[in-house]
Amino acid sequence: MLRLSTLALLACTTPLLAQEINVYSHRQPELIQPLVDAFTAETGIAVNVAFVDKGMAERLQAEGDRSPADLVLTVDIARLMQIVDADVTQPVQSDVLEANIPEALRDPADHWFGLTSRARIVYASKDRVAPGEVTTYEDLASEKWRGRICTRSGLHDYNVALLGAVIVHHGEEAATAWAEGLKANLARKPDGGDRDQVKAIAAGECDIALGNTYYMGQMLADPEQVPAAESVNIVFPTFENGGTHLNISGVAMTKSAPNKENALKFMEWLSSDAAQKIYAETNHEYPVKPGVERSALVAGWGDYTPDPTSLADIAAARAAAVKIMETVNFDG
Incomplete structure (x- = not known):
């Protein structure tokens, strides 16, 4: 896992590898790692995660077009909206995301998508x-x-x-x-x-x-x-x-995304049955994709x-x- 400073250095000194994605995350690294490991094992695409607890929108604004970040992951709808309002994200049109994520849990303008609730x-x-x-x-x-x-x-x-x-x-x-x-x-x-x-x-x-x-x-x-x-x-x-x-954790693609194609693959994969099941079983969250079962523990709490x-x-x-x-x- 690359630290934030390492990602910033990459943006300034070396070209990014084709088969990788850089993610700025509000979510704790240990909650993301099972998903990262599964995605990389399936696709061969490396995912570099930098934990950014505060000031993510401001950092992306400061980095501008040189930002190494492809995606942002957040734990709250307001944080998602702050990043979108900072004009550092881009709309993503994807039939996969539209099919997997209910309309109420994604941005009408396609800038953010809920991944769990x-x-x-x-x-x-x-x-x-x-x-x-x-x-x-x-x-x-x-x-x-x-x-x-x-x-x-x-x-x-x-x-x-x-x-x-x-x-x-x-x-x-x-x-x-x-x-x-x-x-x-x-x-x-x-x-x-x-x-x-x-x-x-x-x-x-x-x-x-x-x-x-x-x-x-x-x-x-x-x-x-x-x-x-x-x-x-x-x-x-x-x-x-x-x-x-309810609230959501969600994802958005940065405006500068240097690895846009692979970033989209990761976004779509995070809405898949495999990823939603990992969210449910590992993090005890509610899947957003219809038809994916909650963990037995969460199901035991009732509807x-x-x-x-x-x-x-x-x-x-x-x-x-x-x-x-x-x-x-x-x-x-």
Whole structure:
């Protein structure tokens, strides 16, 4: 795997090899490697992945036509839209992608494509939360949850996207009141990641927490985290006028893509049955391609009805959501 600096050096000093692809990824390398290995084994095309946690759009703008990156992989619709809005991607017309990825999970202008989905759900204590007690996202702001909720930072992408969905459903004024109510119900200051919230429930610090579905799969695969994971149930809340909030991981092709043909092959392969099954079994995510089965573990959590709210609309509400989180001092 090449580091980011190595990829940048390649762009300036040597021609890129024909049978390779360079990827800038927001996703952790260990989540991508099984897919990279399988694709290379099948096609002989090498995939160089550089983990870029922050400033991806700005880096691509600075590199311009000299950028070595062919593709970007992200973990949030808002991050995808930020990169597209930075004018560093290009549209991709592909019958394969159109056939494999539902219309609601790809850009109408063909700049981004969803590869997996994940639900923003509630982890609920098996001992202290009764079945049916968790109902809607709106209800999380009610007084019955006072001092019972844990969550990561309100400014994290996952929570900003959820608040963006609240804005789309109810407007900014109601979303502000919801954020204030949710903050009032926190058992502790926002801290850590989603898995840390599960550990906090197990330790008795709170009764419920917001989290993504796939983190539970990761915890159950780690013997040290199994006891905490087994202390909670997964609950799929809904919006009062909709379904369960979901987000996506996705891919876009850069405007400068030096290995465009091979990059397209990788994009199409990521939407294939083989890749979608790897996503499902290895990362415990929901496949976007219809007909690909969820992992047995994920299937055991039950079915849910995805909220039909447009992902593009949620991404468009990001700035307002961030402003609300800052205004209510959610993390303070």
